[in-house]
Amino acid sequence: MGKKSKDKRDIYYRKAKEQGWRARSAFKLIQLADKFNLFDGVTKAVDLCAAPGSWSQVLSRKLYMCEEIDAEGIVTIASNGIAPPPEMWNRDAKIIAVDLQPMSPLPGVIQLQGDITQFSTAQNIITKFNGDQADLVVCDGAPDVSGLHDMDVYVQSQLLLGALHIACNVLRRGGNFVAKMFRAKQNHLLIYQLKTIFQEVSFHKPTSSRNSSTEAFVVALNYRPPKGFNPTLLTNYLGIGKDNFDGLTGINKFIIPFIVSGDLSGYDADATYPLYQDDEPEYEYRYTEPVQPPLRVGYLDNSPDPEDLPMELPELTPQHIKEFNLPYKRHRDYVIEQFKMLMQDHSYDVAIASDVPQVKVEKVLPAINNEDFNRVQLSITLPEYTIEGDGILISEEIPHPQRCCEQMKPTFLKLYDYTDDAPEDLKRVCQYYEQLNKYFNEATGEENNILNVNANTLEQYKNDISTFYLPCSCGKCE
Template identity: 30%
Template sequence: MRGGLPCFGEAGDPLHPFVQRLIKARFLQQVENKHDIGGCQMADHWIENHKRDSWRRQAKASGYRARSAFKLKQIQERFNLIREGDVILDVGCHPGGWAQVGMELVGETGFVLGIDLEPCQPVEGALLLTGDITDPHTQERMLTELNGRPLNAVVSDISPNITGKWDMDQAVAMTLVAQVFDFALPLLCKGGSFTTKLFQGVGVEELIVAVKPFFSDVRRYAPHASRNSSSEVYLVCRNFMPWKAKTFAVREAYETALNLKLGGDDVDEGPEIIKSSFSVRRKKSE
């Protein structure tokens, strides 16, 4: 276990049928595309690239805690999502690179609230909490800290506790993103934005369909600071339109659509096996 989260694939570890269908679909996609994603090979390749990563060196030279800071800067340059005085929710804030950039953008009159399973060193002007965003107690604490202030922007660079099994990691990551939408959308102000990392694969199109009704513009964007070998892409949702929403149940809409696509039975509500597998954090090196 890492970070208090289970490692799947061991004897006796059950998998919810919904996740099983995601994994099967992802496996078939890999076979079709002839992708080699062996865990050891991926790890060796990542370590080698990490050593010669120019963005990592630039982050260190610029005083940012992670190379991922440049991803948010490039997203901001392209879409101008964050303004001075804004209230921002940074989901998966460890180690603090996005919070640093966020505070630069919102200034002294703004506010950055971060949440992560892993404790994060303070960032001046920001409030970085430790907890699981899918846990009701953590959500209550976040609401208390916001004190009724609506969010202008949600930025999320979250990923699950990486197992090296791409099909499992991608399936869990997609469901996690949907859960974050469910929590944050009711807090987002009119015209607000929601930006989140996705891993390309099964379910991406279904998630986009699920969130499109809430925003006037939804598109995918790959910052230059993302690794060339990475399958990550950012979903940038702009101009939130709350009056168009009958419900904010993004996860339900996403899972229903994907379940129909995969030809399975109805998805049970709140499968614990999915809920317990989330690591709401950003790796220090990302």
């Protein structure tokens, strides 16, 4: 499959990366906004469940940075082809992004780490708006899908309820509300009830949402709560409890229109597009790394890959690498991954081709628009080797240190375990780190010792690794 496969399958995924959106879902908001003019006159917007921030990014670029984003759901930088310079930005626009997770910053976006089911979050938002109310509340939150459809739908409806709770507390009269929902058996009941506090309510499916997806967006326009409505008591007011609409059919049931937004002649989220399009002569496909990888992933924080157990995953810091216990399976990938992350922390973009033993390092100077990226490129060649089983196979002829049956010259060294017999060979593992160390210095011009492996650390390795075993390739001698 490889890295390109998702690019190949999904046009919006590809376009999002190429245009610098943090996630393909950005197109959904663009398409919804285009249909309903959601951004007209908006200076105060709230994005709930914001991370990784693609919707905040749309709000930021549209409301704060005043970019023109075209109707087809595809972004043009500005009407005159240039992005508005910072002095033209709308400093009055305020966007508040709420999430439990932190996300990387965006211009004009104030981050609020908080729980959308808590009333205090609503109060914090109002404080951040200096007492003003919001013009627009959006929510693209979804639970971590467990695979149990009914449970996911239920949790999603609870999230929606939470978002609505916040919206009712922060929206000005006449404000708008957009939220993701799953189309499923009970969720409609909740939406019907929205009619009582918003003037216009409808379901939308942007064309950037896949055909097979049950997601839809509820767009509630013109907030007008009835007299005496106390938004803090909302959860009692709404609910998906016992009401059952099953008995009603056809015209007896009030029907909320289902609308498709986004231009139908635009891109189709389900279609397979060629990587080289005829109508875009200057367009050339090239793999793009994700725009904003997640800042924090629960299971990566402290859990080792079970494949590599009992290897302890050390934190690789620019100064040194503390311990690197076992040169086990996928060891190389891990080192490279760490290297990559380190480089990225220093604003370098690293591309490693899987088939070519080459590391490509690109320095991407921080820029506001993706067009203005400054790239510095560097190519480094990795020593050739393959990975075999649980060890590393270095494709060189190494004389066997132990006496073995005649004629047999093992053609490889398999790092399975380790003994004192072959300290020479251990150095080969270390060479790898040293090599990467060199690359880092070459690439950055900085004197960072990322991998501090030398003869002294060899002793440490010996202690960490119990027995060394060099299997003879004849397979006969023990």
